[in-house]
Amino acid sequence: MISSLEIILRLLLAAVLGAAIGYERERFGKVAGLRTHVLITVGAALFNIVSIYGYESNTFDTSRVAAGVVAGIGFIGAGVIFQDIHNKGVAGLTSAACIWISAAIGLAAGGGMYLISAIVTVITVITLLIPKIN
Secondary structure, three states: OOOHHHHHHHHHHHHHHHHHHHHHHHHOOOOOOHHHHHHHHHHHHHHHHHHHHOOOOOOOOOHHHHHHHHHHHHHHHHHHOEEEOOOOEEEOHHHHHHHHHHHHHHHHHHOOOHHHHHHHHHHHHHHHHOOOOO
């Protein structure tokens, strides 16, 4: 069984990593900012922790919860994508991708993959800092 301290550390890591992405998004006035990304990463981490450690019997497939998170987060991501009628294009794709990657980072942090979740966060923030080529 996992200790309460380990669970707390995983949730705090998820919060910090989500905050790093959310802060970058909020700095540029994007729809999904700091609070959104923290809530997504912590929620995904908690879902993963509960799916792995929350039940007496481990006779079920814990990956089902992760699959549910991935499917559910797709609906949230779809909600931030909209058609920009003034520029005749689609807007919000990067915000949707950030929501998606934040959920993945939360799942990784909740699963105890500390280094991987941190590295993916760094890659994500660096990618977001690259200027858009018009």
